[in-house]
Amino acid sequence: xxxxxxxxxxxxxxxFLGILFILFFIIDKAPGSIVSNIMDPTMTPELKxxxxxxxxxxxxxxxxxxxxxxxxxxxxxxxSSKHFKPVIDVIGENIGVTFALSLTALIIAMLIGIxxxxxxxTKQYSAIDNFLTVFSLLGLALPTFFAGLLMLKVFAxxxxxxxxxxxxxxxxxxxxxxxxLGDHAYHLILPACVLGLAETAxxxxxxxxxxxxxxxxxxxxxxxxxxxxxxVVIYKHAFRNAMIPIVTLLGFRIPGLISGALMTExxxxxxxxxxxxxxxxxxxxYPLLIGINAMLTLATLFATLIADILYAAVDPRIKYD
Amino acid sequence: MTEMNREPLLQxxxxxxxxxxxxxxxxxAVDDVSFEVYEGETLGIVxxxxxxxxxxxxxxxxxxxxxxxxxxxxxxxxxxKDMLKISDAELRKMRGNVISxxxxxxxxxxxxxxxxxxxxxxxxxxxxxxxxxxAHKEAIHALDLVRIPNPxxxxxxxxxELSGGMRQRVMIAxxxxxxxxxxxxxxxxxxxxxxxxxxxxxxxxDLKRQLNTSILFITHDLSVIAEMADRVMVMYAGKxxxxxxxxxIFENPLHxxxxxxxxxxxxxxxxxxxxxxxxxxxxxLSALPEGCSFGPRCGFFCDKCGKGVPELVEVEPNxxxxxxxxxxxxxxx
Numbered sequence: 001x002x003x004x005x006x007x008x009x010x011x012x013x014x015x016f017l018g019i020l021f022i023l024f025f026i027i028d029k030a031p032g033s034i035v036s037n038i039m040d041p042t043m044t045p046e047l048k049x050x051x052x053x054x055x056x057x058x059x060x061x062x063x064x065x066x067x068x069x070x071x072x073x074x075x076x077x078x079x080s081s082k083h084f085k086p087v088i089d090v091i092g093e094n095i096g097v098t099f100a101l102s103l104t105a106l107i108i109a110m111l112i113g114i115x116x117x118x119x120x121x122t123k124q125y126s127a128i129d130n131f132l133t134v135f136s137l138l139g140l141a142l143p144t145f146f147a148g149l150l151m152l153k154v155f156a157x158x159x160x161x162x163x164x165x166x167x168x169x170x171x172x173x174x175x176x177x178x179x180x181l182g183d184h185a186y187h188l189i190l191p192a193c194v195l196g197l198a199e200t201a202x203x204x205x206x207x208x209x210x211x212x213x214x215x216x217x218x219x220x221x222x223x224x225x226x227x228x229x230x231x232v233v234i235y236k237h238a239f240r241n242a243m244i245p246i247v248t249l250l251g252f253r254i255p256g257l258i259s260g261a262l263m264t265e266x267x268x269x270x271x272x273x274x275x276x277x278x279x280x281x282x283x284x285x286y287p288l289l290i291g292i293n294a295m296l297t298l299a300t301l302f303a304t305l306i307a308d309i310l311y312a313a314v315d316p317r318i319k320y321d
Numbered sequence: 322m323t324e325m326n327r328e329p330l331l332q333x334x335x336x337x338x339x340x341x342x343x344x345x346x347x348x349x350a351v352d353d354v355s356f357e358v359y360e361g362e363t364l365g366i367v368x369x370x371x372x373x374x375x376x377x378x379x380x381x382x383x384x385x386x387x388x389x390x391x392x393x394x395x396x397x398x399x400x401x402k403d404m405l406k407i408s409d410a411e412l413r414k415m416r417g418n419v420i421s422x423x424x425x426x427x428x429x430x431x432x433x434x435x436x437x438x439x440x441x442x443x444x445x446x447x448x449x450x451x452x453x454x455x456a457h458k459e460a461i462h463a464l465d466l467v468r469i470p471n472p473x474x475x476x477x478x479x480x481x482e483l484s485g486g487m488r489q490r491v492m493i494a495x496x497x498x499x500x501x502x503x504x505x506x507x508x509x510x511x512x513x514x515x516x517x518x519x520x521x522x523x524x525x526x527d528l529k530r531q532l533n534t535s536i537l538f539i540t541h542d543l544s545v546i547a548e549m550a551d552r553v554m555v556m557y558a559g560k561x562x563x564x565x566x567x568x569x570i571f572e573n574p575l576h577x578x579x580x581x582x583x584x585x586x587x588x589x590x591x592x593x594x595x596x597x598x599x600x601x602x603x604x605x606l607s608a609l610p611e612g613c614s615f616g617p618r619c620g621f622f623c624d625k626c627g628k629g630v631p632e633l634v635e636v637e638p639n640x641x642x643x644x645x646x647x648x649x650x651x652x653x654x
Contacts, residue, residue, distance in 0.1 A: 218429040225384055225424075226444050226495070227416035240434045316434055316479045 004320035005309070012301045019297045020290075021065060027286055028061035034081065034284045055081055056286065068290065077294070078287030082279075087291035091273065095258055097167050098265070098272035100184065102257045104192035109199035114246070116200075117207025121215060122234055132204060139201030144263040148194045152267065155190055162190040165269035191268040195261045199253070206249050210242040217241075244315050251307020255300040329357035330535055331381070331420075331503055336395035338373075338380045341388065346607040350376040352559035353395075355633075358503060363529065363536040365550030365567070367543065367582065369603050373559040374539045378505045381537075382416045400502060418448040421496035425508040427488035431480040437464075438476030441495050448499045463494040467524060486517035490524070497528060504529075505537045510545065522548060543586055547571060555579045558604055558614035561633055565640040575636060575647035577619045613645070621646045 035052045052058075059067075068078070078087040120132045156164040163169065163186065172183045214220065215238055223237040262274035269275075273292060280288040312318045338351035351373045358364050366374045379385045381397055381404060397404035400419050402411065424430045431440060441463055442456035451459060457476070464472035467490040480488055489509060496504055506525065510518040522545065529536055538549050546553055546567065553570040555563040555578065563576040574580045581599035601618035604610055610617050612627040619626065625645050633643040 218424060218426050219432040221384060222422070222424065222430045222492075223432065225382065225416055225422040227413045227418055227447060228443065229413060237432050237435075241432070314434070316436075317481050 001312070001320050005305070008305050008308070012298075012305070015301060016294075016297055017069075020068075020294060021062075023290060023293050023297075024061045024065040024068070027289065028064070030284075032284045034286065036284060072294075077291050080285055080288045080291075082283055082285050082288070087287050090276070090288060091291055091295060094271055094273050094276045097270050098259075098261075098274060099257055101188055101192055101195065101264070101270060101272060102261060104188055105195035105199060105261070106253055106257065108192060108196035109203050110250075112196075113200040113203025114207050117204040118211055118234065118239065118242075120204065120208045121211035124212065132208075136201035136204045139197045140205075142197075144194060144198060144261070145267060147197060148191075148264055148267040151190060151194055163187055167270055187270075191261075191264050191270060194267075195264045203246070203249065206246055207242065210245045211238060214238045214241045240314075244311070247310050247314055248307060251303055251310065254303035254306060255296060258299050259296050327359055330360045330399070331358040331537075332396070332398040333357070333377075333381070334396040334398070336377065336380060336397060337393040338376050338385055338390055339393050340390050342607070348606045349559050349609075350390075350606060351380060354556075354559075354561055355395075356554055356561065356564065358535050358537060360502075360535055361529070361533045362551040363538055363549050365546040365553045366537065366539045366556060367541060367546055367553060368556035369541060371603050371606070372556045373606075374556050375507055377556070378422075378507055378537055378539055381503075381505065382420050382422070383412060384416075384422070414448070417444050417496075417501070418499045419501055420503045420505065421499070421501040423489070423492045423496050423504065423506045423509045425511050427485050427492055427512060430492055431488055433480055435479075436476065437478055437480065437483070437491055441476075441491070441498055444495060444498045459498070460494075463498050464491070466497070466528070467491070467494045469494070486513055486521065489513060489517075489521055493521075493525065493528070497532065497534065500532060501534060503535050503537060505539075507539045508541070509538075511540070511542070518545075525549070543582060555582070558609060559606060560614065560643060561641070562615065562643045563641065564633070569637075569640055573640075575640070575642045576615075576644050577621055577646075578615050581618075 033052055034056050035048050071078070076086070079085070080087050080090050083090045116132050116136075120129045123129050152164060156162045167187050168180065168183050169187075172179055175183070215234075220233060220238055223233045228237070258273060261272070262278060264270070265272040265274040266278060277289065277292050279285070280292065308320075312320055334355050336351055336354045337349070340348040340350055342348065354373070354377055356364065366377065368374050376385060376390075380392060381399070383392070383404065385392075392405050395405065399415065402415070404412065404415065407415070431437070438457060438460045441460040442451075442453070445451045445456040445459050446453070449456075449459075460476055461472045464475055469475055469487060469490050475483070475487075475491075480491070483491065489512075492509075509525070510521050513521060525536065526549065528534070536549070538546070540546055540549075550567045552564070552566045554561055555570070555576065557578050563570070563574065563579045570579060571583065574583055578599070581597075584597045585599060587596060599618055604614055604617070612629060613619070613631055616622050616626045623646065631643050631645045633641050635641050636647055
């Protein structure tokens with residue numbers, strides 16, 4: 001197990017460098033530059049060119065790649081000229097919101113999706129199964145920008161139950177820690193539900209199909225023949241097996257915890273990583289874009305490793321050595 | 322071998338298990354089946370695939386998936402209780418405790434994510450109320466009883482670490498852990514190769530003598546029946562067609578289907594290169610032929626057979642046959 005983890009960690013290095021290389025190549029070929037969004041009419045082309053030369057000197061992309069690597073090795077991940085701050089600080093300011101939002105959504109999705117999937121599978125083709133199926137198809141089919149706007153309109157604008165935007169109310173900016181925390185949570189409910197809706201649906205479908213497969217198997221018949229109660233048969237014998245594919249799904253969701261929900265964050269004006277990366281693309285803020293993507297790449301690589309380790313934990317047939 | 326004046330341990334009366342398919346067809350998988358099992362005896366059930374032998378045995382502890390299955394009628398009296406009428410809680414107390422099962426597929430019948438020991442302990446803590454430590458000791462003892470080498474090590478292994486024969490022994494250990502009165506063995510050796518098959522059958526016969534358990538042994542292999550059973554029940558298309566003790570079945574079979582089955586066995590004392598077969602196929606249970614279900618495949622078919630379904634009649638003492646012309650001769654009734 002230990003050797004396996006070390007081997008996998010070493011494998012992360014070339015993959016990470018390869019992805020970064022592709023990233024630098026794509027950004028180099030993308031049209032526009034950091035000054036293309038400066039709309040100041042008084043700015044002459046010469047001034048623009050001079051500014052560009054200062055902010056983003058015209059070097060071949062592999063040269064930029066190498067420079068970035070050398071700097072990153074020294075702990076410098078670039079400077080966001082838009083924010084007048086190092087990239088790492090900008091990301092650091094935004095990642096908390098994203099993490100809180102995505103984690104809440106993931107917990108909602110698991111807490112609702114997995115039990116609903118189990119019920120749906122054990123009562124296949126019943127009224128409740130049909131209802132849950134329709135609900136999950138709705139959740140999967142409704143695009144977030146539509147569902148988000150709809151919920152914003154109904155619950156925030158019409159019913160006024162929740163705030164319409166942001167992560168904190170203007171009146172609470174200087175409040176004490178606990179008031180702020182409560183206010184953050186209050187601001188997160190609606191976006192987390194919107195984000196959780198689609199994920200709940202996919203967890204439910206995954207759990208349902210996984211359970212259906214397991215419930216029909218011979219060892220479930222054995223468990224019943226032993227005289228175990230239906231609860232033990234379903235939630236212990238069947239679910240322990242059905243969990244294995246769900247762990248894969250969970251592994252895919254871990255990078256999402258920090259990558260941010262682009263749509264949801266934009267709709268609810270939450271200062272998260274998703275919104276930040278949209279802005280970085282729009283402003284051609286390449287250092288920030290590379291910083292965010294480098295972080296996401298690493299997170300994804302580590303998440304797949306964690307998923308593989310979790311696999312061995314839930315399935316005794318999988319052993320690493 | 323069997324004293325018929327004794328009270329039967331398990332009594333099945335007119336059991337009917339039907340399947341209702343989506344398109345409204347009714348499949349009578351078990352159609353009016355009655356039989357008895359006495360203490361310490363082995364009743365063999367034979368028949369081709371799809372004749373209802375497995376569903377009959379699954380019905381005994383209500384293990385048939387419902388829906389699509391449905392128990393349409395009959396009584397199953399075991400240990401003074403009607404298995405079809407008792408509450409779910411009582412039923413669970415019977416399963417694994419009074420009546421237990423060994424299934425055909427040892428490769429898939431054990432839960433892959435739990436240790437062997439745990440799977441046996443589960444029955445012991447549930448039915449015998451043992452503590453975890455006691456159950457663990459008892460599980461090792463149970464594995465030892467089915468002659469598994471190194472039981473102390475095997476309890477901590479997972480099913481995928483064992484061979485098919487070993488897994489079937491684990492199944493037997495699990496089934497016998499609570500000293501059940503009836504053990505239902507649904508083709509327990511079909512998935513095993515011949516040498517392992519012989520070992521498992523020997524083991525079952527030994528344990529039966531030691532524990533005085535009654536066995537319901539399902540198989541389509543007549544040589545296995547000859548080795549295991551005291552009495553034999555032959556099933557065809559959801560019905561019992563012949564019931565007699567094992568010697569009678571082999572030496573004086575009266576139903577044309579039983580005769581066909583026995584004639585189909587490979588025989589070393591014949592010069593023919595071809596095996597004898599029963600012509601035709603098992604009928605579709607949702608579209609049974611008029612009259613006797615075996616009629617279209619029968620060599621003694623007459624007008625009467627096409628019109629009515631014959632009753633199961635005791636033609637000789639303890640020899641029951643469902644045929645108008647048992648042994649090819651016209652019957653009076």
